[in-house]
Amino acid sequence: MAEEEKASALVKELRESFNTGKTKKYEWRVSQLENILKMVEQREKDILSALHKDLSKPEQEAFISEVSLTKGSCTLALKELKHWMMPQKVKTSMTTFPSSAEIVSEPLGVVLVISTWNYPFMLSLDPVIGAIAAGNTVVLKPSEIAPATSSMLAKLLEEYTDNSAIRVVEGAVAETSALLEQKWDKIFYTGSGRIGRIVMSAAAKHLTPVILELGGKCPAVVDTDVDLQVAVRRIIAGKWACCNGQACIAPDYLITTKAFAAKLIDALILELKVFFGDNPMESKDISRIVNLYHFTRLSKLIDDYKVSDKIVLGGQRNENQLKIAPTILLDVPEDSLIMEEEIFGPILPILTCLSRASCPSPAYSFLTFILSLLIVLRCTCIDNIVENLEDSFAVINSRSKPLAAYLFTNNEELKKDFVKNISSGGMVINDTILHVTVSGLPFGGVGESGMGSYHGKFSFDAFSHKKAVLYRSFEGDSSTRFHHAIVRSQEGKN
Ligand code: NAD
Numbered sequence: 001m002a003e004e005e006k007a008s009a010l011v012k013e014l015r016e017s018f019n020t021g022k023t024k025k026y027e028w029r030v031s032q033l034e035n036i037l038k039m040v041e042q043r044e045k046d047i048l049s050a051l052h053k054d055l056s057k058p059e060q061e062a063f064i065s066e067v068s069l070t071k072g073s074c075t076l077a078l079k080e081l082k083h084w085m086m087p088q089k090v091k092t093s094m095t096t097f098p099s100s101a102e103i104v105s106e107p108l109g110v111v112l113v114i115s116t117w118n119y120p121f122m123l124s125l126d127p128v129i130g131a132i133a134a135g136n137t138v139v140l141k142p143s144e145i146a147p148a149t150s151s152m153l154a155k156l157l158e159e160y161t162d163n164s165a166i167r168v169v170e171g172a173v174a175e176t177s178a179l180l181e182q183k184w185d186k187i188f189y190t191g192s193g194r195i196g197r198i199v200m201s202a203a204a205k206h207l208t209p210v211i212l213e214l215g216g217k218c219p220a221v222v223d224t225d226v227d228l229q230v231a232v233r234r235i236i237a238g239k240w241a242c243c244n245g246q247a248c249i250a251p252d253y254l255i256t257t258k259a260f261a262a263k264l265i266d267a268l269i270l271e272l273k274v275f276f277g278d279n280p281m282e283s284k285d286i287s288r289i290v291n292l293y294h295f296t297r298l299s300k301l302i303d304d305y306k307v308s309d310k311i312v313l314g315g316q317r318n319e320n321q322l323k324i325a326p327t328i329l330l331d332v333p334e335d336s337l338i339m340e341e342e343i344f345g346p347i348l349p350i351l352t353c354l355s356r357a358s359c360p361s362p363a364y365s366f367l368t369f370i371l372s373l374l375i376v377l378r379c380t381c382i383d384n385i386v387e388n389l390e391d392s393f394a395v396i397n398s399r400s401k402p403l404a405a406y407l408f409t410n411n412e413e414l415k416k417d418f419v420k421n422i423s424s425g426g427m428v429i430n431d432t433i434l435h436v437t438v439s440g441l442p443f444g445g446v447g448e449s450g451m452g453s454y455h456g457k458f459s460f461d462a463f464s465h466k467k468a469v470l471y472r473s474f475e476g477d478s479s480t481r482f483h484h485a486i487v488r489s490q491e492g493k494n
Contacts, residue, residue: 003177004181007178007182008181010139011110014137014165014167015137017164018110018137023135023137024106024135026082028162029135030078032161032165032166033077033129033132035160035161036161037078039156039160040067040070040071040125041071043156046156047066047067048063050149053148054120054147054148054290055117055118055243055287055288055290056288057243058287061241061285065119065242067122069126069436069437070125072437072439073125073126073455077133077459080456080457081133084105084133085105087102087103087105088103089101090102090103096470098472098473098475098476100471101469102471104467105465105467106465107463107464108134108185109136109185110136110137110139111188112138112139112141112180112184113127113138113141115140115141115143115190115191116145116190116191117143118243118344119243120142120143120146123213124142124149124153125153126455127190127462128140130454132166134459134460134462134463134464135464136185136186137165137166138167139179140153140167141168141171141176142154142168143191144170144172177202180198180202183206184203186208186210187202187203187210188210188452190213191213192214193215196214196450199212210452211444211450211462212450213248213445213450213452213454214248214445214449215248215449216252216400216403216425216445216448217252217253217339217341217343217399217402218250218403218404219254219255219392219405219406220238220254220255220405220432221254221256221407221408221409222256222264222408222409223256223408223409223410224257224260226409226410228263228267232268232270232271233271234408234432235251235268236268236271236272236326237432237433238250238431239326239346240275241286243287244288244326244345245343245344245346245347245348246287246344246345249403249426249436250344251432252342252348252402253339253343253348253350254350254351255395256351256386256389257385257387257389258387260352265328276326280325281316281317281323286326286346288323289322289323289324292319294344294345295317295322298324298343298345298347299319301338301347302315302317302324304338305329305332310331311328312328313326313327313328314328314347324345324347326348327346327348329350330349330352331352331353334395339351351392351395352386353385389409389414393421396422400448401423401425401446401448402424402449403424403425403445404425404428404432404435405424405426406427406428407429408430409429409430415429423446423447425445425446425450425453426443439457440456440457441456442454442458443455444458
């Protein structure tokens with residue numbers, strides 16, 4: 001059967017299943033969530049082994065960020081589901097007196113979850129948990145770039161959950177495009193903005209709402225008054241200890257003052273040794289780059305600075321093992337390629353000089369050398385040295401809105417100004433990435449970093465329609481009289 005026919009038959013089957021009403025029942029939702037929890041507990045070894053195959057993900061990291069977070073989402077949904085499903089009473093108005101009103105959360109129907117490869121287990125199951133909790137039937141399309149996890153998810157969900165309502169479709173562009181041709185009641189997509197646009201335009205044909213969990217360049221501003229060791233550990237934990245920088249909320253670049261940069265870099269180098277030893281290329285505590293495409297892309301970003309003094313740490317790599325060492329660059333120009341695209345890898349530029357002029361790549365001939373020299377003179381920092389960290393706000397705000405923004409400081413005024421003036425999906429003061437673990441906070445982007453959010457109750461809401469219901473009785477007819485009064489006054493005017 002052609003891809004499109006298969007996709008169409010699948011949606012038809014799941015819609016029929018939804019129409020029986022079984023997925024709306026509290027008991028069905030609970031049983032599926034319990035099965036997923038059981039699956040994660042019983043098959044933990046298989047899950048960790050698939051993540052190791054796909055990304056050499058260290059066991060401890062995989063356990064915390066994939067297994068544990070998924071279990072946490074499931075446990076929370078099981079604990080709170082009854083409460084989430086309860087209609088929410090709201091006040092009524094004089095016009096409707098006597099009456100009562102409530103917001104009823106109803107499932108949307110048949111939903112599609114398209115997932116990505118960096119946290120291929122958790123980022124696939126977390127939205128699926130929300131979709132099931134809200135009473136939908138769901139198709140999951142995991143990422144083909146993490147093939148071991150993709151096929152494991154297909155196998156495990158078939159074994160543990162109700163296949164008449166929960167399905168996995170494996171595949172790449174052809175399979176995803178066929179799925180996107182179908183009419184869904186919601187599409188939840190995690191990945192790049194480029195594909196996000198394809199997803200959104202496919203959804204528009206059917207007026208299907210979308211949640212887009214995208215990426216961006218997440219800045220971290222580091223003040224000079226911080227507990228440096230703690231700050232640096234937290235930056236390393238969010239950057240390299242999370243899939244070696246291949247995380248959507250990893251700090252993408254740091255901004256600090258010119259005077260403080262050397263101290264910050266020394267501290268980073270020292271603590272990186274504590275995390276990954278003297279030779280991080282040999283470390284078992286760091287993920288590899290996912291594939292050759294991304295390895296080459298990241299290598300090019302480093303090679304742009306090969307013959308300059310901008311690489312202050314790292315740069316080592318091994319193509320056969322797809323490994324790149326933690327790499328720190330100092331003062332790359334703000335309009336260079338590395339500052340234009342999301343890095344999504346182990347390279348961390350530090351900016352202390354907000355210069356927009358393109359500094360030259362290494363000179364290859366005498367003529368280009370002279371030319372380069374002239375440009376270097378033009379782009380050395382004279383006026384744009386960061387002395388005051390508020391200067392960084394304009395730089396951050398001149399770019400697309402990031403998925404996360406971080407600030408390390410003890411200065412209360414600076415904290416307030418950062419929260420007030422920086423627009424980002426989420427933010428953390430004095431740490432990185434941990435907002436993702438707080439289920440009471442919505443997780444999602446703004447602007448180019450995405451639309452919509454999930455986690456905890458927000459996941460349930462993401463896959464529910466909030467139906468407005470007004471109850472009246474035949475007692476009292478004040479509003480009818482009110483209505484007639486308006487009509488009569490209109491007639492009087494005419
Ligand atoms: P991607 O967009 O290339 O792939 C994601 C999904 O899209 C995969 O399932 C893939 O099969 C599908 N896909 C790929 N090409 C397609 C096409 N032409 N038509 C239809 N579907 C297609 O993204 P990626 O490289 O896998 O992910 C990296 C990006 O994801 C980064 O920008 C990162 O920041 C972002 N990300 C965001 C979050 C978040 O929660 N906001 C989490 C992880 C990653």
